Amino acid sequence: MAPVHERARRVGDLPTPALVVDRKALAHNLAVMAEALPGARLRPHVKAHKCTALAREQAALGHRAFTGATPRELLGLAVAGLGDDLLLANETVDAHRLRTLADCGARVTVAVDSVETVDAAADNGIEEVLVDVNVGMPRCGCRPDDAGRVADDARARGLAVRGVMGYEGHAVGIVERERRAAAVEQAMAELRRAHDLVGGDVVSAGGTGTYDLNTTATEIQAGSYPLMDGLYAELDLPFRRALSIVATVISVADAHAVADCGLKALAMDHGNPGIHGADVWFCSDEHVTFAPTTRPVVGDRVVVWPRHVDPTVALHEVIHVADGPGLDAAVVDTWAVDLRGW
């Protein structure tokens, strides 16, 4: 069967629910970021898009080093020829997956924050690590004052310690810019303290919300900026929302309508999605129920804007590429979401 983009000529003809990227908005986002953080100053995080076709666009603009959250993300990048410098910005003690990464032919660096993660890396052929530091968000990472010990453990096991990483995830979503900047500075003071103990050339940190505020990091791990989402759209960022889900109205009642885009097509951890000119009531497995301002007709298409892009993309097999915004835009390509799973 022909690819979907050869059967559906416009966004409004796609089978739904359909994940759609506006390639003009995407190109804008990629260009703005590449100008702000050229080349190796950005280490794009692929967890947000899970798509080697999109990673290729980032590489074409000069970002040849990538960040991933799962071994499979890194392996997919390596297979796609994007393995110049891959960082697993996450801890794992999975021997089989670490060994597969070590043998994949790419340059692979993994995050470590404990003797167990150091041992797992060393035991399975990994050669380079970053010491992951907790800079204020209660997730992975050692205490800043413990980073030197972790680095010593790693070097004692023969690992090259390239530097530190520390994600200020508690800061990236703060709407008010000054408060966000203050939270970044506080977090990065912790990371600098750890870096003093660890050494190395790399200080890896940051996200889309802090890409221009974090001046400590030698490289920013932004992931959401190409596609954007409802949460980040509330900030003062120069990136445009490029990813939406096109759905079909399948039922219309007096006060509400229903479209075929539910919990299995978009993530709900950051709350309900948005529909322009409508009040979204709730989502169920395969439905979004909303109160429209103008009563639609069954068969109409609606554009649904997800509040959190990362886990939304992970629910889809493909991203359709549109030549602009709206339902009349031409569908020009279909990209596999080929970095899903672990």
Add this chain to the structure above:
Amino acid sequence: MAPVHERARRVGDLPTPALVVDRKALAHNLAVMAEALPGARLRPHVKAHKCTALAREQAALGHRAFTGATPRELLGLAVAGLGDDLLLANETVDAHRLRTLADCGARVTVAVDSVETVDAAADNGIEEVLVDVNVGMPRCGCRPDDAGRVADDARARGLAVRGVMGYEGHAVGIVERERRAAAVEQAMAELRRAHDLVGGDVVSAGGTGTYDLNTTATEIQAGSYPLMDGLYAELDLPFRRALSIVATVISVADAHAVADCGLKALAMDHGNPGIHGADVWFCSDEHVTFAPTTRPVVGDRVVVWPRHVDPTVALHEVIHVADGPGLDAAVVDTWAVDLRGW
């Protein structure tokens, strides 16, 4: 490469995050339901498990008619030889998908609630429909007093109208049994009213939470009962939680620990998952951060209980089958989650 269950002999050896079903709890749930609603009294909904291997277990106990929420669920069942009597309990106007269903060789009935959905079914070769009635939850379904008109439209287009369906989704989760029963009765009074106008042999309704309270329906569309989840576990149901996610502790701090099971491994629409003996703080893309009562060691496995099973299963490629509960249970099989997508 050998299937995972031949490489991992016990649940605690699985690569994580791993979706695991306890086959003893599953067998209990299937047996209890088959006794309460034998044969065609139950039309299992496959949207909760999206797995033909599990549907085969339901069919082996005598339930040969199935419910699905997407065309792909029905097509997968047809391909698996489970196409005796398939109900798409959802509206669609997708011509290509309706035509594919009409030509798939299975007996296919689709829900209609408007002239547009009737026309789409008739135009694309569908032969049998149920009139979908809104019985109190604002989602799909026509008004009860409009059901006769929809049935007339369908018959005028040459469709056989088998009866009505109406899902009391606003009732299934009510914890207090008497209040739940009252809500079911109110909803089913609406459905009976519609059925009087429509005719036909089938009154299809119900869910796991109302399987024994709904005495109006000729068939119950329960889907969650084989696997269960955190929400349904709060009710007075005789079904056991059979589905969990095994995760690995990858980082341990003074007050919290982190395991590798996040938003891309479990759905959050009904809230945080549970971890026995721990207070779950939050989930991020690939992490659950929790405060344990006993400090774990990096590499320990934890069992994570999702709050909503349906969208959780949709995030996984396989379900591992364990010969009982706990991390020491033998892994005896791996089932593909082969009914994902649309």
